[in-house]
Amino acid sequence: MDxxxxxxxxxxxxxxxxxxxxxxxxxxxxxxxxxxxxxxxWTQAHYELPLLAGPSLVGEMIVVNQPEAIRHVLVExxxxxxxxxxxxxxxxxxxxxxxxxxxxxxxxxxxxxxRRTLAPSFTPRRVGAFAPVMLERAEARVxxxxxxxxxxxxxIDREMIGVTYDILxxxxxxxxxxEDAAGFERELAALLNAIGRVHPFxxxxxxxxxxxxxxxxxxxxxxxxxxAISRLxxxxxxxxxxxxxxxxxxxxxxxxxxxxxxxxxxxxxxxVSANLFTFIAAGHxxxxxxxxxxxxxxxxxxxxxxxxxxxxxNAPEDPAQWLDAMPALRAAFExxxxxxxPVPMMSRIAGAGDVLGDIPVxxxxxxxxxxxxxxxxxxxxxQPAAFMPERFMPGExxxxxxxxxxxxxxxxxxxxxxVFAQMEAMIxxxxxxxxxxxxxLGEEPRPVHRITLRPEGRLAMKMEIR
Ligand code: HEM
Numbered sequence: 229m230d231x232x233x234x235x236x237x238x239x240x241x242x243x244x245x246x247x248x249x250x251x252x253x254x255x256x257x258x259x260x261x262x263x264x265x266x267x268x269x270w271t272q273a274h275y276e277l278p279l280l281a282g283p284s285l286v287g288e289m290i291v292v293n294q295p296e297a298i299r300h301v302l303v304e305x306x307x308x309x310x311x312x313x314x315x316x317x318x319x320x321x322x323x324x325x326x327x328x329x330x331x332x333x334x335x336x337x338x339x340x341x342x343r344r345t346l347a348p349s350f351t352p353r354r355v356g357a358f359a360p361v362m363l364e365r366a367e368a369r370v371x372x373x374x375x376x377x378x379x380x381x382x383x384i385d386r387e388m389i390g391v392t393y394d395i396l397x398x399x400x401x402x403x404x405x406x407e408d409a410a411g412f413e414r415e416l417a418a419l420l421n422a423i424g425r426v427h428p429f430x431x432x433x434x435x436x437x438x439x440x441x442x443x444x445x446x447x448x449x450x451x452x453x454x455x456a457i458s459r460l461x462x463x464x465x466x467x468x469x470x471x472x473x474x475x476x477x478x479x480x481x482x483x484x485x486x487x488x489x490x491x492x493x494x495x496x497x498x499x500v501s502a503n504l505f506t507f508i509a510a511g512h513x514x515x516x517x518x519x520x521x522x523x524x525x526x527x528x529x530x531x532x533x534x535x536x537x538x539x540x541x542n543a544p545e546d547p548a549q550w551l552d553a554m555p556a557l558r559a560a561f562e563x564x565x566x567x568x569x570p571v572p573m574m575s576r577i578a579g580a581g582d583v584l585g586d587i588p589v590x591x592x593x594x595x596x597x598x599x600x601x602x603x604x605x606x607x608x609x610x611q612p613a614a615f616m617p618e619r620f621m622p623g624e625x626x627x628x629x630x631x632x633x634x635x636x637x638x639x640x641x642x643x644x645x646x647v648f649a650q651m652e653a654m655i656x657x658x659x660x661x662x663x664x665x666x667x668x669l670g671e672e673p674r675p676v677h678r679i680t681l682r683p684e685g686r687l688a689m690k691m692e693i694r
Contacts, residue, residue: 235260240614243567245604246671248272258285265354265679267572267600276606279585281593288313288593290584293605295631297584301576301595302631302639309576310335311641312594330506331644339641341488346496346503346644349482355648356548358399362652363547365394368658378693381669384523385687388516388656389413395652396512400504402476404460412456415449420513420679424444445600453508457501480504493566507645513680514570516648518635519656520687522564525615527662527668527689532617533661536560537694540661551647557661559620561653565635567615569599572681574637599634600681608632665692 249271261269262285262399273280278294292298301309311333331342348354369391373382393413397403405412422445458553464484467475475481476570484504495503539554552559576595583589604612608629609619618624636643643649660666666689673683 240611240616241525242613243525243528243615244674245567245613246675248253248275255560265676267675267681270598270601274601275597275604275612279587279605281587281589284594286594288590289596290587290589290593291596291598291601292584293598293602293607294585295608295629298597298631298634298638300582300584301597302637302641305582306583306639306641308579310579312575312577315575316669330502330509332506332671339387341491341493342495342499343504343640343644344490345486345488346483348489349479349486350644350648352647354482355651358648359546359550359651359655361398362395362655365398366391366656369394369656370659370663373691376691378691380691382666382689382691384499384666385520385683386515388519388523389513391656392512392515392516392519392652395656396508397647399479400507401460401464401480401662402478404463404480405456408456411452415452416508416512418445419449419453420509422449426514447600452504454501457504459502460504461497479507510643511645511649513682515652517568517570517680517682518561518565518649519653520683521568522561522653522657523660523666523683524673524683524685524687525564525567526560526669527666529615532556532560533665536657537661537665543658543662547655547658550652550658551651554654554658555622556617557654557657558650559625561650561657562620562625562633562635563615563617566603566609566619566633566674567613568681569603569635570680571635571637572600572677573598574634597634600677602632602634605632658673663694665694666690667692 244652246268248267249269253269258269274291274293279290279292279297281288281290283289292301329338331339331346334342344508369387373380373387389415393416397405397409397412447673460480461484464475464480468481468484480500483495483500485494526536536557539557543550544553574597576596576597578589578591578593581589581591584595589595602608606612609632619628636646636649669688669690670686673685673687675681676684
């Protein structure tokens with residue numbers, strides 16, 4: 229560990245990131261840059277000041293980088309800060325009238341009831357039961373790689389989208405959409421691509437009937453999913469009725485059987501469908517991107533790769549234990565999500581007036597909590613732009629403020645799939661590290677914010693079999 233520490237400190241690897249702007253953009257410039265890559269709108273001050281308030285395209289806005297104020301918004305006064313309408317408009321693109329709202333976009337009583345009902349399906353014990361099937365899918369993916377010769381070139385971004393799809397398909401609905409797998413991947417890619425862009429009409433809350441580029445395609449994809457999910461639920465209901473002993477123990481069954489611990493009420497069919505879709509949309513690309521960035525950063529820092537590979541080769545037999553068994557690998561994964569948070573920005577709207585730090589916040593103000601900024605903030609991190617997993621090693625990890633590191637958010641709306649995602653990540657990374665070595669090829673990837681933070685273009689890597 230000491231040699232790793234000294235290597236990182238001597239010349240830590242600094243991955244490419246867009247340079248902060250010296251001056252804020254004008255209105256027109258902001259519209260263009262927001263549509264292309266929102267993280268390119270931030271100025272130097274956003275990386276240096278704790279709180280920045282002022283007018284913006286979407287009205288009064290405050291960007292909150294101070295841990296105390298973040299805790300206030302996400303925890304202490306969370307009831308005053310609902311998800312903001314711009315975020316909702318982007319996330320709900322393509323939903324048909326009458327379709328239920330999933331946990332991610334629900335508010336108020338619907339959110340409370342849904343969260344209570346779904347929480348038991350995401351406990352560490354429940355998620356641990358999925359570890360063997362996660363491992364089987366991850367191993368199958370690496371098996372396919374090693375059938376090719378050493379030196380083969382892999383498009384790691386696509387491979388990670390593929391493996392996280394395989395894992396979601398197995399754990400969510402036991403591959404029951406297998407005959408539609410190609411359609412599933414195609415429609416999901418089309419949907420995420422279309423909804424991932426901030427459209428100027430959405431910024432200004434223009435009427436819904438005005439055409440947004442790509443929204444027609446998003447709507448087609450939503451309809452495709454609604455059809456596929458409704459067939460899936462229909463088959464599962466029939467199985468529950470006719471052959472209950474054959475019903476698989478997956479998340480779909482859990483959702484269909486789940487009931488609110490306070491009232492005993494279950495989810496309606498529209499709610500099961502909306503939440504199944506939410507898990508796919510919220511859980512698939514986020515995890516894939518986190519994995520892609522981690523492999524890229526490890527590939528660029530050979531000593532960390534070797535340290536993690538050694539841990540992976542000595543991993544305990546039971547994959548459900550891997551989350552806590554490999555400190556260096558976990559630290560590398562956490563540090564990767566610091567530099568490239570899969571969800572680079574969250575936002576809320578103030579329901580009533582409040583004060584953040586010493587700044588008064590008027591009702592209706594948009595509150596931005598951007599992990600991209602917070603994780604790279606000069607007041608919160610030493611050498612913020614450098615890849616230094618030792619920050620997250622036991623002994624150091626405890627010193628990080630809970631509200632300075634937010635890849636999964638915090639407070640009542642913290643990611644419900646956080647344990648699932650972390651367990652999946654440790655399993656996929658371990659399966660890769662113990663069998664192959666990857667070398668990054670081509671230009672340094674450029675992070676682009678499209679709801680998630682993805683590398684622009686392909687993440688090509690050369691594979692050598694170990
Ligand atoms: C590395 C992977 C992931 C990251 C970085 C991530 C990140 C996040 C973040 C930051 C939030 C909070 C958003 C906010 O407060 O505005 C969130 C919420 C959520 N995530 Fe994740 N997520 C990941 C994986 C998953 C997975 C695997 C699932 C499901 C299987 C999932 C399901 C959800 C849901 C349903 C919510 C909404 C929770 C609520 O509002 O009560 N996520 N996620």
